[in-house]
Amino acid sequence: MRRALALVALLALVAPAAAFAHASVLETKPSYRQRLDKPPRTVWVRFDQGVKALQNSIVVVSSEGRVVSGTTRGGADPRMIVTTLKTLPKGAYTVRWHALSSDGHTVSGVWTFGVGVAAPPPTEAYGASGPTRTEHVVRWAYFLALALLVGGLGFRLLIVRGPLPPRAELRFYKLTGLGVVAVLEVGIVAFLLRAEDALQLPFTRLLYGDLSPIASGTRFGTAFIAMTLGFALVAALLFLSWLLEKRALLWVAFAVALGFASGLSLSGHSAADAGSSWKSELADWVHLSAACLWLGGLVQLALVVWPLAPELRREAFLRYARLAPVLIAALVAAGIYLSILRLPQVSDLWNAGYGRVLLVKLALVSVALAWGGLHHTLARPLVERGQPVVGKLSRSLLGEASVGMAVLLAAAVLVDSKPPPQAVPQPAQAVTVPPSSRP
Amino acid sequence: MQPPAEHVHWMFATGFLLLALFLLAEVIAGEAVWRKRTWRTYLWPSFLFLMGVLMWPVMTFFTNSTIHMVAHGAWAQVMMLAGAAELGLVKGKLRNELWRLAMPLAFVVSGLAFLLHEQNPWLFQRSSFLHHLLGWTMLLGAVFPLTRALRPRWAFANAGIALVFVVVAVALFADRDLAPVFGHLSPLAGEPHR
Numbered sequence: 001m002r003r004a005l006a007l008v009a010l011l012a013l014v015a016p017a018a019a020f021a022h023a024s025v026l027e028t029k030p031s032y033r034q035r036l037d038k039p040p041r042t043v044w045v046r047f048d049q050g051v052k053a054l055q056n057s058i059v060v061v062s063s064e065g066r067v068v069s070g071t072t073r074g075g076a077d078p079r080m081i082v083t084t085l086k087t088l089p090k091g092a093y094t095v096r097w098h099a100l101s102s103d104g105h106t107v108s109g110v111w112t113f114g115v116g117v118a119a120p121p122p123t124e125a126y127g128a129s130g131p132t133r134t135e136h137v138v139r140w141a142y143f144l145a146l147a148l149l150v151g152g153l154g155f156r157l158l159i160v161r162g163p164l165p166p167r168a169e170l171r172f173y174k175l176t177g178l179g180v181v182a183v184l185e186v187g188i189v190a191f192l193l194r195a196e197d198a199l200q201l202p203f204t205r206l207l208y209g210d211l212s213p214i215a216s217g218t219r220f221g222t223a224f225i226a227m228t229l230g231f232a233l234v235a236a237l238l239f240l241s242w243l244l245e246k247r248a249l250l251w252v253a254f255a256v257a258l259g260f261a262s263g264l265s266l267s268g269h270s271a272a273d274a275g276s277s278w279k280s281e282l283a284d285w286v287h288l289s290a291a292c293l294w295l296g297g298l299v300q301l302a303l304v305v306w307p308l309a310p311e312l313r314r315e316a317f318l319r320y321a322r323l324a325p326v327l328i329a330a331l332v333a334a335g336i337y338l339s340i341l342r343l344p345q346v347s348d349l350w351n352a353g354y355g356r357v358l359l360v361k362l363a364l365v366s367v368a369l370a371w372g373g374l375h376h377t378l379a380r381p382l383v384e385r386g387q388p389v390v391g392k393l394s395r396s397l398l399g400e401a402s403v404g405m406a407v408l409l410a411a412a413v414l415v416d417s418k419p420p421p422q423a424v425p426q427p428a429q430a431v432t433v434p435p436s437s438r439p
Numbered sequence: 440m441q442p443p444a445e446h447v448h449w450m451f452a453t454g455f456l457l458l459a460l461f462l463l464a465e466v467i468a469g470e471a472v473w474r475k476r477t478w479r480t481y482l483w484p485s486f487l488f489l490m491g492v493l494m495w496p497v498m499t500f501f502t503n504s505t506i507h508m509v510a511h512g513a514w515a516q517v518m519m520l521a522g523a524a525e526l527g528l529v530k531g532k533l534r535n536e537l538w539r540l541a542m543p544l545a546f547v548v549s550g551l552a553f554l555l556h557e558q559n560p561w562l563f564q565r566s567s568f569l570h571h572l573l574g575w576t577m578l579l580g581a582v583f584p585l586t587r588a589l590r591p592r593w594a595f596a597n598a599g600i601a602l603v604f605v606v607v608a609v610a611l612f613a614d615r616d617l618a619p620v621f622g623h624l625s626p627l628a629g630e631p632h633r
Binding site: 024208209210225229232242 | 523
């Protein structure tokens, strides 16, 4: 009975919801990303409290940027704002709205709809400028954090399986803890930057911007929700593993982290672009996971084992040297598959912006591979024989990790770039059979 | 699919009431008696940590404005941090007493988040009043965990923290989406929810 009561109390805390303080959108017409067969005559937004309609509270623009809406007015219901539309031709449309909330705040938002065509996600609304340099850096930070977390956990569980000296164990937890906190924080920043771009608002107005179309109407938003929840769980598991000294919890954290890292693959080019399939999503996830394990493992080797667990250096280095080729093979195979998929022609490598970034990434990967190859062919035999290569090898491992980080920067730019368009296969011409020849 | 906001406030109010109950039980029974069972020492810190974890779904599903999303994220993080620091200290994994400052930090950050995400005056409507009340209660109430950080075994500090949690719980239980406060509701706020 007591257990049941405790369970009920816990479950009562689980269900989430929104909280209201200023005007929030209850309903829109057309709805978010709705595909309409007939052009609408009006566009309206209904809030949970009274709002003041301004002259241009609702602006509807076509995909070419032509304004197709008239003057906005308040509805019969003081909680509504309405605008009339010209007769809309087939196409995608962006609705940008702002209203003076009764509490004095300007609330804003954006959504899209389509007439006879599918509506684009709000992140591709008219006026959104696409990923900026800041977003590249934020995505890079996200990749680094993910590598620190996933690679750190993988290293601890697959490479150094036994107990670590207390100081090394603590540093392992600090590094992976830093990774998971950074994944959560950087994830929030990335989401807000993307929303800022879609909403096209200055920061002060972004504070009251309606993010729900981006959170619920895009793959990016769904991935943000799922990954934030997943990595919050990983943070809790990592902490409990440290607190209770339960190694089994690290396995759970590792599995959850690897699983939720797939959110990037399920929301990026491999899931959304032409030619995407479950194979491309899987390849993307393998590519990302292998890169994280490789880079995060290098960091753990250089910053945890080498300085704080000298007795484990030889064993850890040799085990890592055995695992690294497997990771590299998976990384390269998945990368080649994805490159072929996204670049229909070899000339796209130098003609398209995406291809040029890919070339830079490939050059950096080559440097990293050559560096790793040197470790494999030169350093490994020395370590096996117990030769004193300690100091130089530590610095060299950090050097290889630095190149890996540069690869991730190129990957971040690549993810934010648009691949060249795929050639659309021409549909077979329908053969018109003259009525006279029909049976 | 999502329950009304007020229901979620009540759920967390239940959580804060339980937290207060655990702290008060320790004060009333005395530390020596309370800690005869090891699990009791972990009870309120682990419950606080759990509440922090459970705040994440609220943060992610609550995206109808940036400022509310960020505020809920801040609460999730400081609750987890404060709970984790207390657990680490109780377990003996953390030895530096400065970790006790995580609790007053959580109070201050939570209070500021309440005040910053509410831009209306006190008597605009009930949730505005409650946000101001909660913000100032947490900010001023931070003196109790701060005192506890300096004198960990002083029962008065634990009782003070419990009292703050009771006020927080009452305020959250009193929340409605849109409702008058002391019979007053700004005509700008719209129709009362019920």
